[in-house]
Amino acid sequence: MxxxxxxxxxxxxxxxxxxxxxxxxxxxxxxxxxxxxxxxxxxxxxxxxxxxPRRHAGVHPIPGxxxxxxxxxxxxxxxxxxxxxxxxxxxxxxxxxxxxxxxxxxxxxxxxxxxxxxxxxxxxxxxxxxxxxxxxxxxxxxxxxxxxxxxxxxxxxxxxxxxxxxxxxxxxxxxxxxxxxxxxxxxxxxxxxxxxxxxxxxxxxxxxxxxxxxxxxxxxxxxxxxxxxxxxxxxxxxxxxxxxxxxxSTDETNTFTAELATRHKNAVTIGRNGDSRTARDLFASLVTEHIRVLGIDHPDTLSSRHSLAHWTGEAGDSQTARNLFAALVVDNTRVLGPEHPHTVSSRHEHARMIGEAGDPHTARDLYSDLVGARTRALGRDHPDNLKARHNLAYWIGEAGDSHTARNLFADLAAAHIDVLGPDHPQTLTCRAEHARTTGMAGDPETARDLYAGLVPDSTRILGPTHKDTLVYQHNLAHWTGEAGDPHHARICFADLITTYVQILGPDHPNTLACRHEHARMIGEAGDPATARDLFAALVPDIAHVLGLTHPDTLTARHSLARMIGEAGDPQTARDLFAALVPDRISVLGPAHPLTHRSRRALVHWGDLR
Known part of the structure; x- marks a missing residue:
């Protein structure tokens, strides 16, 4: 006092x-x-x-x-x-x-x-x-x-x-x-x-x-x-x-605040160590405590709400995360202002979760607005704006315009090298997206060559067993096969499977995806019987890990049915496609391209019985 x-x-x-x-x-x-x-x-x-108040004289004594x-x-x-x-x-x-x-x-x-x-x-x-x-x-x-x-x-x-x-x-x-x-x-x-x-x-x-x-x-x-x-x-x-x-007292309030800050840091650590669901649940409790101790509009409360939405999305619930970020954008704008970095960050995450929830067109439009605002406020090549431009290019590609996405990533890769340097991890990521969208735009040879240049750089900078390096190796093998060399792609995938099993384990989704590509390339190289046997072993494993109707499992089931047909058993292929089509419709919808693909295969193998 x-x-x-x-x-x-x-x-x-x-x-x-x-x-x-x-x-x-x-x-x-x-x-x-x-x-x-x-x-x-x-x-x-x-x-x-x-x-x-004055007292009337003679009535009340003056107090002493x-x-x-x-x-x-x-x-x-x-x-x-x-x-x-x-x-x-x-x-x-x-x-x-x-x-x-x-x-x-x-x-x-x-x-x-x-x-x-x-x-x-x-x-x-x-x-x-x-x-x-x-x-x-x-x-x-x-x-x-x-x-x-x-x-x-x-x-x-x-x-x-x-x-x-x-x-x-x-x-x-x-x-x-x-x-x-x-x-x-x-x-x-x-x-x-x-x-x-x-x-x-x-x-x-x-x-x-x-x-x-x-x-x-x-x-x-x-x-x-x-x-x-x-x-x-x-x-x-x-x-x-x-x-x-x-x-x-104020000291007790400060003690509560310090305790909340420690719990916030611990929750982030848990999430970064791979347990996104526990991080989400911890932040749900933290948001309630922040509101109680500090109030709903306190910056620390808004920060906890951001983390709750983020880890909700990381836990696989992109729709709830999208809604949480939508509400947070409004409150951040009201409390902090539209140009505050936290407001811009929440807009960024809101757009990303909209895309993850299945609406790439809206995500693209929101990122377009965000890039415009960041360009005006920060400049075209500011590091924060490079992230927004990266996401805009990504969702443009996801919305179906691979050619525009490829061109945007080509410009972004050059900007990343100028601003962050050629060895920055974000530069490597941008180069990888440029290679991927180049292949998606119909140029597998150039995609293969871009990945061939990226893999040794990633190996040198990140290490040979870094998850990004392994992904780049996977994509190099993929586009090698798509460029017309399934024999070499088959060898690359066989080597990569061994590495994946050693580092990630046999049940990791990346290991299963690599096995799928290996079997597919063996089939493309002219050995459908071996591909059939590999897919027959893969389908129960992937169903065990992801579930029988997971989109990746449905893709493996499609490939198994196709290779069975290619190996000379059209009747079994037809029966497997007949069982697959209803699951495709249930999971993806009747108008999805992959549903149409399985329907066409059903007709094809039915005609060949």
Whole structure:
């Protein structure tokens, strides 16, 4: 407060304080949202103490120094009681919200338990029908049993948390009534009531997901996050440990903020180490805590919301991430301004998630606007604008214009070399995209040559086993085959499979993709029987890792059926395509190019029976 302890003791002993002391006292004890109102009330009381109303002569004695001290002490007690009442009201609303969240969670978990019981029963019937040798059904059955147990455990926790919260609400109500009575007793002689602001209750409208497979795990993770919330325990400890439930000090708020910053950093580390789902769930909890401690518009809260949206997308839920970023763009623009780097970054991520969610045309248009804004603000070749231009070129290609994308990446590669240097990782990435879109634009020979120049540079700069180097090697082999040399491509893919298995493991998606390309190139080189056998081994492996109807699995099934036909068995090829087409329609839609491709193959092999 900036006052010596002797001065403070003098005021507490009964001397009427100065206005500066009163203002400093309120600033040190009142919550930020109430400081202005409390300061105004305190100064009004101080004015009343310094200039009491005139009394009629002979009717009331003029108060002496002792009486003035009593008035000041009463006023100080009034302010202190008011601060305690305000804090109790804030805590009661916070606990009521926790109780409401637990109540909602109880009903959600009741529904989830019922759905899981039905799922277990359904999988039991399927297991009995197919026999216990079906590994896929056994995995689903074991997973469903584990999820059912988790859901029942979280239901028990939620019901307990709800009871504890309701009991704490009642306990706080008793305290509020006691403090309200105390305020009534201490009301100033003017009879003016003391205004009390009750913080608004914020309701939670979040959805906990559906009841199948991965969505059940995601819903259970959110349920655990709600149950892990420490609101009830924290306020219970505060009531029991802090005399009169004193107002949280600035130092305590700073402690909370430092703790949140540490949790933020830990969540980012977990995400970068490969566990994007846990990072997402941690940030979901952090956003709630940031809003509670710092407010919804605080920059740290906005930063946590950005991270929540980012890791939601990294966890595979691009549609939810898209929606989170859409809301964040609006709030960042309102709070920070449209040109603030955080606002621009959220616009960048929003556009990317729109593309990842399946709308490359809108992503392209949003990046076009973003590039225009960044060019005006930063210049055409600023490093941040190079990233935006890269994404614009990428989504132009994904939207179907490979030629324009190729030309844009050619310009970008030159700009990256000028600005960042030839050995910068982003320069290598841009060169790779230039090579890829060149091949997509119909020039496989040039694509092959561009990758042939990129691979040794990446090996030198990043290392021979870096994930990007391996991807570039994969694409070099691919475009070598597409340029008319499947024999050499087959050899390259065979070597690369060994490297992938050693570094990433046999079940990694990149390993499976490399096996697919190896088998395909063997078929293109004129050995459909060997390709057939390789695809026959690949399909169950890829279905095991990705699922029977994953797009990559559908592609492998298409290739297997084709190679079976090429190896001389059109009847089996026709039957496999007949089973594949409905799955293509279900997953990709009837108008998707790959659906049309499988339909044409069905007709072809049906005619050759």
């Amino acid at each position: 900036g006052n010596a302890s002797s001065v403070i003791s003098t005021y507490l002993g009964g001397k009427i304080p100065t206005s500066r002391f009163v203002t400093a006292l309120v600033a040190a004890t009142a919550p930020p949202a109430l400081r202005e109102k409390n300061t105004s009330e305190a100064l009004r009381l101080l004015e009343a103490a310094l200039h009491p 120094p002792g009486a003035m001290a009593d008035v000041a002490a009463a006023q100080a007690q009034h302010l202190e009681t008011y601060a305690h009442l305000t804090r109790a009201l804030e805590q009661q609303n916070e606990v009521r919200q926790a109780a409401a969240n637990s109540e909602k969670l109880v009903w959600v978990l009741y529904g989830m338990v019922g759905s899981l019981e039905a799922r277990v029963a359904r999988l039991t019937e399927e297991r009995d029908r197919l026999g216990k040798g079906s590994q896929a059904v056994e995995r689903k059955f074991a997973r469903a049993l584990g999820q059912q147990e988790r859901a029942e455990t979280e239901l028990t926790r939620a019901r307990k948390k709800q009871r504890e919260a309701e009991q704490l609400v009642a306990r706080l109500q008793e305290k509020i009534e006691r403090l309200t009575g105390e305020l009534e007793r201490l009301r100033p002689a003017t009879g003016e009531p003391l205004a009390v602001v009750v913080p608004a209750v914020v309701t939670d409208s979040s959805d906990t997901g559906d009841a199948e497979g991965d969505d059940i795990d995601a819903a259970l993770a959110r349920a655990e996050a709600v149950n892990d919330n420490d609101t009830v325990a924290r306020i219970t400890i505060a009531l029991e440990a802090v005399p009169n439930n004193a107002v949280i």
